[in-house]
Amino acid sequence: MKNKFKIDLSSKGLNLDDFKNHALESNLQAAQIRGGERVDYAKVTFRRIDPHWPDA
Amino acid sequence: MIVNSLIIKVASRCNLNCSYCYVYNLGDKTYLNQPKLMSDDTFIKIIDRTLEHCLEQNLKIFTFIFHGGEPMLQKKEFYINFVNTANTVLNKNSIRARYAMQTNGLLIDKKWSELFNNLKIYLGISLDGYKEINDKYRVDHKNKGSFDKVVKGLKIGQKFLKSQPGILSVIDPSSDPIKYYNLMKDLRVKNFDLLWPHANIDLNPEGKPWENSSTKKSIVYSDWLIKIFDIWYKEKKQTNMNITMFNSIIGLILNFKYSGNEDFGLDEVGNLVIETNGDIQVVGALKLCGDGFTVSGASIKDHSFSKALETKLANLYYNSHKYLCNKCMECPILEVCGGGPIYSRYSSVNGFNNESIYCKDFVKLIVHIQNTIYSSLPEIYKDKFESIDYEEVVGFLDNFDNDFNQEVITENFKKLTSFSS
Numbered sequence: 125m126k127n128k129f130k131i132d133l134s135s136k137g138l139n140l141d142d143f144k145n146h147a148l149e150s151n152l153q154a155a156q157i158r159g160g161e162r163v164d165y166a167k168v169t170f171r172r173i174d175p176h177w178p179d180a
Numbered sequence: 181m182i183v184n185s186l187i188i189k190v191a192s193r194c195n196l197n198c199s200y201c202y203v204y205n206l207g208d209k210t211y212l213n214q215p216k217l218m219s220d221d222t223f224i225k226i227i228d229r230t231l232e233h234c235l236e237q238n239l240k241i242f243t244f245i246f247h248g249g250e251p252m253l254q255k256k257e258f259y260i261n262f263v264n265t266a267n268t269v270l271n272k273n274s275i276r277a278r279y280a281m282q283t284n285g286l287l288i289d290k291k292w293s294e295l296f297n298n299l300k301i302y303l304g305i306s307l308d309g310y311k312e313i314n315d316k317y318r319v320d321h322k323n324k325g326s327f328d329k330v331v332k333g334l335k336i337g338q339k340f341l342k343s344q345p346g347i348l349s350v351i352d353p354s355s356d357p358i359k360y361y362n363l364m365k366d367l368r369v370k371n372f373d374l375l376w377p378h379a380n381i382d383l384n385p386e387g388k389p390w391e392n393s394s395t396k397k398s399i400v401y402s403d404w405l406i407k408i409f410d411i412w413y414k415e416k417k418q419t420n421m422n423i424t425m426f427n428s429i430i431g432l433i434l435n436f437k438y439s440g441n442e443d444f445g446l447d448e449v450g451n452l453v454i455e456t457n458g459d460i461q462v463v464g465a466l467k468l469c470g471d472g473f474t475v476s477g478a479s480i481k482d483h484s485f486s487k488a489l490e491t492k493l494a495n496l497y498y499n500s501h502k503y504l505c506n507k508c509m510e511c512p513i514l515e516v517c518g519g520g521p522i523y524s525r526y527s528s529v530n531g532f533n534n535e536s537i538y539c540k541d542f543v544k545l546i547v548h549i550q551n552t553i554y555s556s557l558p559e560i561y562k563d564k565f566e567s568i569d570y571e572e573v574v575g576f577l578d579n580f581d582n583d584f585n586q587e588v589i590t591e592n593f594k595k596l597t598s599f600s601s
Contacts, residue, residue, distance in 0.1 A: 129513055131565045132435040142558045147416045155436045
């Protein structure tokens with residue numbers, strides 16, 4: 125059961141154009157901006173381990 | 181072990197007296213022994229320790245979060261001195277500092293906003309929802325609701341701050357979730373987050389024993405959150421609103437790195453709390469476990485961050501999503517849930533060797549989000565992924581043999597139960 129829970133789009137050769145106007149577009153873009161390394165979406169993160177402040 | 185942010189209690193007193201506050205109203209009384217305001221000597225030591233840790237761990241970015249009590253009870257000069265000193269010391273070593281503050285918003289005015297702009301301090305404001313709900317809990321010392329004053333502060337902030345303030349709300353499942361969501365829209369809030377009420381296996385969010393076990397097993401929180409998630413997800417493209425909890429869960433489901441936090445995922449939790457007198461502690465929500473529970477004996481004066489992380493509770497907190505009870509370790513959604521926030525797993529009988537009081541809420545919410553994502557994916561991406569059923573996961577958990585593997589006393593088991601009383 126464990127293996128089927130995650131939806132790893134990168135393993136499917138993700139193409140952002142397929143997500144134009146899709147609810148997930150901003151999440152995917154955020155991940156892509158950081159080269160897939162970091163999802164830089166959240167700004168209200170005071171209790172979070174690695175806050176994603178707007179870069180001042 | 182890496183600390184990448186500090187929650188700095190610059191003031192130990194507050195101009196509000198929220199009924200659910202873990203600092204003042206849930207049993208811990210250690211604030212009474214704290215100085216009212218942090219001294220310059222203490223903040224200078226914090227910056228020295230931060231530099232020491234960044235060099236030791238080769239960190240290039242470090243985050244300071246000003247917190248309280250109410251951090252705006254501290255003087256403006258304190259912030260000017262702190263930020264200028266930290267920037268000078270850290271930048272010299274190619275380390276960039278980021279600053280944020282979590283405030284109740286009552287004292288925000290144009291002058292404070294200008295100061296935050298100059299010092300590049302990003303602001304989060306606590307507001308629990310519309311007036312009737314917010315004012316049930318977030319009251320002043322005369323028991324008067326704070327909603328009107330907070331909204332006034334928020335609007336001043338929105339007018340003068342360069343970075344728009346975010347909102348942090350504690351979930352109240354008795355409130356109308358759509359009314360809450362619409363309030364955030366009406367207030368033009370672009371970034372907000374929702375906090376699970378501070379509760380554990382023994383104590384409900386009011387700090388009282390749960391009335392019966394069926395209360396504990398209810399899933400009112402996930403039902404409330406799902407109503408917001410559904411409308412938010414549908415409108416996301418138009419509203420451009422970020423809800424941290426949902427974005428985090430989406431990121432974890434889609435396997436993006438760094439989507440985890442102290443609530444969810446399997447990442448380590450790299451933050452420490454510095455009390456007003458310089459004591460080093462872990463997340464304040466653990467104060468709920470008993471008077472003095474978070475006192476570690478470590479102090480900024482005598483201990484590096486690495487040494488502080490070697491104390492028993494700090495080490496457990498850092499590894500919140502690694503040291504879990506057997507049931508969590510075998511759960512099908514472990515990689516996304518990570519057991520939930522550690523304070524919600526405590527009981528005096530078993531220490532932290534429990535699933536969270538919110539376990540089924542987590543399952544229902546996470547499964548719902550996974551299903552929603554799955555069903556909205558373009559067809560070409562669906563191959564090899566499956567939506568998962570809530571009943572299937574809960575069935576697994578309900579039938580889980582809790583004695584599984586307990587013949588072998590694991591390292592986890594020993595660590596978790598050592599906090600029982």
